[in-house]
Amino acid sequence: MRRRPTFLLSILSFGFAFLYVPILSMVFFSFNASRLATVWGGFSTKWYGALFANKQVGEALLLSLKIAIVSSTVATILGTLAGIALVRFTKFRGRMLFSGLVTAPLIMPEVITGVSALIFFLLLASWIGWPSQRGFTTITLAHITFSMVFVTTIVQARLLQSDQAIEEAAMDLGSRPWQVLVDITLPVISPAILSGWLLAFTISLDDVVITSFTTGPGSTTLPLLIWSKVKLGVTPDINALATLMILCVGIGVAISGVVMNRAEARRLADERLAYRSQA
Amino acid sequence: MGWFHRRGWRDLIIGLPYLWLVVFFLLPFAIVIAMSVATKTPTAPPFSFGGAQPWVNIETYHRLISEPLYLRAFLISIVNAAGTTLFCLLLGYPMALALTRVSRSARNILLMLVILPFWTSFLLRVYAWMGLMGKSSWFNAGLTEVWNWLVPVSWAVKSLPMMHSNFAVVLVMVYTYLPFMILPLYASLERLDPTLDEAALDLGSRPWQVFLDVTLPQSMPGIIAGGLLVFIPAAGELVIPSLVGDASTPMIGRVISDQFSQARDWPMASAVAVALLALMVGPTMLYSHYQARAEGAK
Amino acid sequence: MADFLRIEGVSKSFGPFQAVRDVTLSVEQGEIFSLLGGSGCGKTTLLRMLAGFEEPTSGRIFLDGHDMAGVPPWSRPVHMMFQNYALFPHMTLEANIGYGLRHDPLSKAQRAERVREMLDLVQLTPMAGRKPHQISGGQKQRVALARALARQPKLLLLDEPLAALDKKLREHTQFELMSIQARTGVTFIVVTHDQEEAMTLSDRIAVMDCGQVQQVGSPTEIYEYPINRFVASFIGSITSFEAEVLARENGTMRLNVPDFGAEITTRDGNFAAGAKVTLALRPEKLLISKDRPLGNAVQGVVKDLAYFGKDSLYRITLASGASVQAHAVNQRRGTEAQRVADWDDQVWLSFDPSAAIVLGA
Numbered sequence: 017m018r019r020r021p022t023f024l025l026s027i028l029s030f031g032f033a034f035l036y037v038p039i040l041s042m043v044f045f046s047f048n049a050s051r052l053a054t055v056w057g058g059f060s061t062k063w064y065g066a067l068f069a070n071k072q073v074g075e076a077l078l079l080s081l082k083i084a085i086v087s088s089t090v091a092t093i094l095g096t097l098a099g100i101a102l103v104r105f106t107k108f109r110g111r112m113l114f115s116g117l118v119t120a121p122l123i124m125p126e127v128i129t130g131v132s133a134l135i136f137f138l139l140l141a142s143w144i145g146w147p148s149q150r151g152f153t154t155i156t157l158a159h160i161t162f163s164m165v166f167v168t169t170i171v172q173a174r175l176l177q178s179d180q181a182i183e184e185a186a187m188d189l190g191s192r193p194w195q196v197l198v199d200i201t202l203p204v205i206s207p208a209i210l211s212g213w214l215l216a217f218t219i220s221l222d223d224v225v226i227t228s229f230t231t232g233p234g235s236t237t238l239p240l241l242i243w244s245k246v247k248l249g250v251t252p253d254i255n256a257l258a259t260l261m262i263l264c265v266g267i268g269v270a271i272s273g274v275v276m277n278r279a280e281a282r283r284l285a286d287e288r289l290a291y292r293s294q295a
Numbered sequence: 296m297g298w299f300h301r302r303g304w305r306d307l308i309i310g311l312p313y314l315w316l317v318v319f320f321l322l323p324f325a326i327v328i329a330m331s332v333a334t335k336t337p338t339a340p341p342f343s344f345g346g347a348q349p350w351v352n353i354e355t356y357h358r359l360i361s362e363p364l365y366l367r368a369f370l371i372s373i374v375n376a377a378g379t380t381l382f383c384l385l386l387g388y389p390m391a392l393a394l395t396r397v398s399r400s401a402r403n404i405l406l407m408l409v410i411l412p413f414w415t416s417f418l419l420r421v422y423a424w425m426g427l428m429g430k431s432s433w434f435n436a437g438l439t440e441v442w443n444w445l446v447p448v449s450w451a452v453k454s455l456p457m458m459h460s461n462f463a464v465v466l467v468m469v470y471t472y473l474p475f476m477i478l479p480l481y482a483s484l485e486r487l488d489p490t491l492d493e494a495a496l497d498l499g500s501r502p503w504q505v506f507l508d509v510t511l512p513q514s515m516p517g518i519i520a521g522g523l524l525v526f527i528p529a530a531g532e533l534v535i536p537s538l539v540g541d542a543s544t545p546m547i548g549r550v551i552s553d554q555f556s557q558a559r560d561w562p563m564a565s566a567v568a569v570a571l572l573a574l575m576v577g578p579t580m581l582y583s584h585y586q587a588r589a590e591g592a593k
Numbered sequence: 594m595a596d597f598l599r600i601e602g603v604s605k606s607f608g609p610f611q612a613v614r615d616v617t618l619s620v621e622q623g624e625i626f627s628l629l630g631g632s633g634c635g636k637t638t639l640l641r642m643l644a645g646f647e648e649p650t651s652g653r654i655f656l657d658g659h660d661m662a663g664v665p666p667w668s669r670p671v672h673m674m675f676q677n678y679a680l681f682p683h684m685t686l687e688a689n690i691g692y693g694l695r696h697d698p699l700s701k702a703q704r705a706e707r708v709r710e711m712l713d714l715v716q717l718t719p720m721a722g723r724k725p726h727q728i729s730g731g732q733k734q735r736v737a738l739a740r741a742l743a744r745q746p747k748l749l750l751l752d753e754p755l756a757a758l759d760k761k762l763r764e765h766t767q768f769e770l771m772s773i774q775a776r777t778g779v780t781f782i783v784v785t786h787d788q789e790e791a792m793t794l795s796d797r798i799a800v801m802d803c804g805q806v807q808q809v810g811s812p813t814e815i816y817e818y819p820i821n822r823f824v825a826s827f828i829g830s831i832t833s834f835e836a837e838v839l840a841r842e843n844g845t846m847r848l849n850v851p852d853f854g855a856e857i858t859t860r861d862g863n864f865a866a867g868a869k870v871t872l873a874l875r876p877e878k879l880l881i882s883k884d885r886p887l888g889n890a891v892q893g894v895v896k897d898l899a900y901f902g903k904d905s906l907y908r909i910t911l912a913s914g915a916s917v918q919a920h921a922v923n924q925r926r927g928t929e930a931q932r933v934a935d936w937d938d939q940v941w942l943s944f945d946p947s948a949a950i951v952l953g954a
Contacts, residue, residue, distance in 0.1 A: 024393035028405075031390040035412055035473065038423035041434070045426065056433075098312035108309060117316040119583060123524060124575070125531020127548040128327075128568045129320075131555055135330060135565070136323035142340050161319040164312065181679035187666045188644055188673045189693030189740070193304050199692075203683045222416050225533050242418050246538060250426050258419040265414045273407050286727045 039262065046255035063256040072241060073257070080221055080238040083152065087159035088216035094160070095167025095216070096209055100201065102168070103175040104183075121162040122169065130229030133158045137230065150232030158230045159220045166219060167212030174208035175201075330565035331355055342561045355566035365550065365567060369574070372547040375461060376530040379468040383476040383525050384518065386469070391480035391517075392510075395487075406481070413474040421538055424467045428457040428539065463539040464546070468529050476521040483517020484510070516585050523582040527575050547571055596655075597622035597780060598643075598748060603652030604804075605638050612638040614804040615652070620797075625774055625781040627791040630801035631827075636784045639801075640750050643782065644673050657747055667696075672741040673750040677757070678733045680725040680740075686712070687721045690740045697744060711739040714773060731762045738770075742777060751783045755790050767793050788828050792816070800824045822952055825873050832917050835954070836872040838864045845946060848872060852915035857889040859949035869954040876920035878948035881907065881934050882941050890943040893917065895934050907934060909942060917942060 046064070050057020067073060098118055105111075121129060137154050141147055147154055182204070186196045202209070224239045231240060245254060332351035333342040344351070359365050394405060412420060427434035435454050443451045457463050487510065495505045533548035540546065545553070547567065555564035598620040605613040613635040620626045628636040641647045643654065645666035654661040661669065672693070681689050691708045699707065712718045715735035720728055725736070734754070741749055754770065755763045771794060774781050785791050791798050792812040800807045800815060800823075808815060808824045819825035822833065836848040844861045850872055857872070864870055880886065896916070897908035907919045919942055921933065934940045 024389055024396060027386070027389040028393035031386055031473075032405075032408065034386070034470070035409070037434075038420070038427050038470070039412065039415075042419070042423040042426060094312045094315055097308050098316075101309040101312065105305060105309060108305070110313070114309070114313055114316075116583075117313075117320060119586075120579075121320065123527045123579060123582060125528050125533075125548060125571065127531050127533045127551050128572060131551055131564060131568055132323035132327045133319075134555075135326055135561065136319075138340055139326060157319060161315070164315070168312075179677060179679060181675045181677060182681055184646060184666070185673070185675055185679040185740075186681070186692070187646075188671075190667045190696035190744070191692075192667055200681060204681075218414055222418075224418055239416065239418050242416070242422070243534070246418065246422050246425070250422070250429055254419075254422060255426075258416070258422065261419065262415050266411060269407055269411050269414060273403065277403065283726070286724075290726065290728050290732075 042255050043259045043262065046252060046259045048252050048255075063252045064260075066253050067256045067260070070253070072236075073238070076236050076238040076241040079152070079235060083156050083159060083237065084217050084220040087156045087163060087220045088213050090156075091160045091164040091216040091220075092167050092209060092213040095164035095212055096171050096202075096205075098164065098168040099171030099175060099205075099208075100197075103172055104180070118165050118168050121165045126162075126223075126225040129158075129162055130226040133161075133226065134229040150230060151235035154230045154232070155227055155235065155237070158226050159223065162226060163216035163219045166215050167209075170212045170215065171205055171208045174205045178204050327565045328569055330561055331569045333562045333565075335560045335562050340561070341559050352562070355562045356570075358563065359566055359570055365570075368545055368547045368550045369570070371461070371544050372530045372532075372571075373574075375465055375468065375536075375546060376526050376532075378465045379472060379529045380476075380522050380526045382465070382469045383473055384522065387473055387476035387521065388480055388514075388518070391477050391484055394477075394481050395484045409474055409477055417471060418534065420471055421467055421535055424463075424470060425458070425539060428463055428466075430454045430458075458539055459541050460539075461541060461544065464532075464536050464541075467535050467539055468532060471535070472525045472529060475524045479521040479524060480514065480517045483514050483520070487513050516588065519581065519585045523578050523585075527578055527582075530575065531571060597657060598782075599653075599655040600639075600643075601653045601655070603639070603642065603649045603654060605635075605642060605647060606650045612804055613642070613649075616801075616804075616806050618799055618806060618809065620780060620782065622780055623778050624796040625771070625783065625794055627783045627785060627795040627798045628801055629785055629788060629791040629798050629827075631786055634801040635804035636801050637752065638804075640673075640752060640782065640784045643748065644671055644750055645669050670744075670747040671750060672744060672746040672748075673752065674734075674737045674741045674754060676752040676754075678725075678737040680733055680736055682725050685722050685724055686717065686728070686736050689725070689736055690743050692740065693744045707743060711743050714742070714776070715739045715769075730757060731766065734758070734766065735769075738773070742773075742779065745777075746779065749779050749781050751781060753785055753787075754783060755785070755787065763790075770794060792828075800827060802827070817950075819873075819950065819952070822871060822873075825950060825952060830876050830918055830920075831873050831950075832876070834872045834874075834915065836870050836951075838866055838868045838870055840866055846951065848949075848951070852911060852913045853891040854912060855891055857949065858946045859951055860947050862951045864951065864953075871952045871954055873950040873952060874917070874944060874948065875950075876906065876918040878944050879917070879919040880943045881909075881919055881921055882943065883933070883938075885941050886943040888943060889946065889949070890941050891917075892939065892941055895936055895938045895940060898934070898936055909940065 045056070047059050047061060048057055049060035049062070098114075101108075102111075102115060102118065133154075134150075137147055137150055183196050183200055186200045187193070191199060222239060223237075224243055227237050228240055228243070231237070236244075242254060242257070245251065330342060332353055332355065333344050334352045334354075335341060336343045390409075394402060394409075397405065426432055429435060431454075435457060439452060439454050442455060457466075491509050491513075492505050495509050496502070500508065530546075531548045531551075532546060533552060536546045536549055540549075551564050551567050551571070554560045554567060558564075596619045598618075600616055600618045603613060603616045604611065616635075616639060628639060630636045638647060642649055643661075645661070645664060645668075648662070656669070656671065681692065684692070687708055690711050691704055694704045694707060697704075708721075709718070712721055715738060717728075717732060717735055717739070720732065725733060728736070734757075751770075755766060758766055767790070770781075781794075783791070783794060792815075795812060797809060797811055798815050799809045802823050807827075808820050810818070815824060816828055819828065825831050826833070834850050834852045836850045839847045839849050839856065841847075841861060841864075846859050846861055846864070847856055848859060848870065849856050859872075862870075885892075891911060893909035893911040895907055896910045899906040902923070904920060904922045907921065909917045909919055911917060925931070925933075929935070
């Protein structure tokens, strides 16, 4: 299509405005001197100061990070195994069920997963005494369960793209299956494993519903803290928090964008090199 | 590949995640389904399979169908979810299509800009709209001006009552779920062969006809995938309705949560959850079917 | 040494589908042996059974006297050059080639030396530090070959080695493969659907169809002395006619060929008088002339002519309506008017008795 698609471009612009105007407004008002988060009262960075001094926020952030790191790491391990299982082993008993279990959490409403997890933990506590108190452990267990399926999806997609013949070649040359896994399979899908970890980390850090069901007294994650504050209304210190988070994420996404562009450029250069060196 | 399937090795790779999912996902599920036919008791835990055989009590399901609270909640949830899906599609499809038409370098940046909101906190994005919709916000003030200018004087208002309404719920849901619609659509549209469009134009079709005849049908898998990715979670949404919704007409997610924690009626909460799931089974199977189709076509 | 590789009565079924049916072959040490056939004929399945990726449903495979039943791929002294090369994308060429060597009892220095030898063999020494995506297709193939040969296997399996290469590269690679095989003395088993490839490379060919071996022989044997209609029509071009054996005398046979409307003489064959047979003729064995020649001859009209510069392919219709393909090298330089035969010309086709292939009906 050589013609400029003006209709489409205008909708694209509207769409981006729709996506970003609320965010920009939020960032703007984080510098509001007045307490009202929606009427401008002058420029001020006091809310950032208040944020940093807020112990509650600090503790909640720490807890969220701890949960996110543990759950994303375990989820990545389990999810990668599941992805390998589904792609490389085409026939095994209960495969359909396994495949279903791996797809279900992706599209199920979180409230159902949350309620079922909570009932499960409560019953478990009454039957065997553990977990006596819900908190870090139960939240982490729940996070692992529903974020591992995201890792599985990513790993599956990447494995399907890679040529199974290289694993056969490794076996042909003398490596036993576990050696093939370590030498060949895992290194080749390592970008997918990394993306999966990152995704699981973000999902865990951001989760509200499932966390709210599986949490207990004293374990307030950052999203839960924000939720309780937000229920009371709009206040500028949350704007400040939001701006900081957007900044962090923005930097992260920009870095990954630059890295990917660099890798893409290198790949093109390699291909040109290969073409020129035809022998 | 006989040798890769060596017993102990294979069992470990399959078994570990399988076991985890069975214990922490399937088992809780099964418990919920069983719970839905239990009876509420004031004990702790607050349920029992009392009475005579077969120990099941389907009163919960009976109440589900007879009490208007539940039917209304289901109706509102489906209507909201459908509305959200529709608007996500109306806005997201042209955006995805536009993304396929821009230059490569612009595309990477724009895609990143689409994904960026997805990576920022979901809660904060809802919060952003709460700020805009509030009575004293610049956004509301601006819209009120426009409204007052457009309508006769007797309909003029001081501020638009956007918050705490179904309109707000749908608006914020569209806002948060939009990336989930754009990405699958973009993936599906990007894979289309542009020479097919050229062939259609060559044979005499106008661009809008090419869109209807060639582009739209081929992007169906993407539409279905994106649609289901929005509809199913939206139907069970809990946070958004509780923050910007109308408390007098709760959505089904709120009902489940309330029945569970406030009414301490585990069986009822479970029954509602099971019903919601049953409603989602159809769309979910559709989703799997289209996923499998898409994979097979690759 | 004969019977270096012995495949005895091997069959392989996948559920109801039989991919390989009762195949018995023996391969000599140091020869290049090809499995030739169309897709689905079972040649790739047979190759995979040699590599160890599939186990035969019945039958045995003996390599150098050892029964390969139950031996996994990583324990076999057999290595494979995969069709799409299957190079490890995250390793350098050096690492790729040296990958299998860590299972051999060699010191680090010995391993490095071996890798150097292999790089030298395939002439890729300056590229040693590159990764697979940085080299061309032909180079990738050489790496795959070097990688498979590094451990000095008893048997090297090649899966469609020339399929992905363009014409020029294919010719060059054919000769390279043969020279490397001569130098290393490793027994090669090649799977291919390309008859030209098989004919050029191989010492012997096994033609396969529907999971069964149709014929085993040298390229010449397969081409000039096919034992059934499938092999005759699979290799090269051929035209076939129904015929009946009239008599056998003095080491020759006389056949009546209804499509010719004449009798012809061929070399003696194992058929009784009165037997219904198939007469098959290769285009290049037919001589086109304006005047009636001696011996086996039949008249026809040139209906089609394809001129390739160095040679021409003729389609000649006989009086009976049957169509014959004939092939002539354009030995004489001249204009179109000076051609031996042109469209709609009446010509005579003749052939030597020894050129006739007689097969069972």
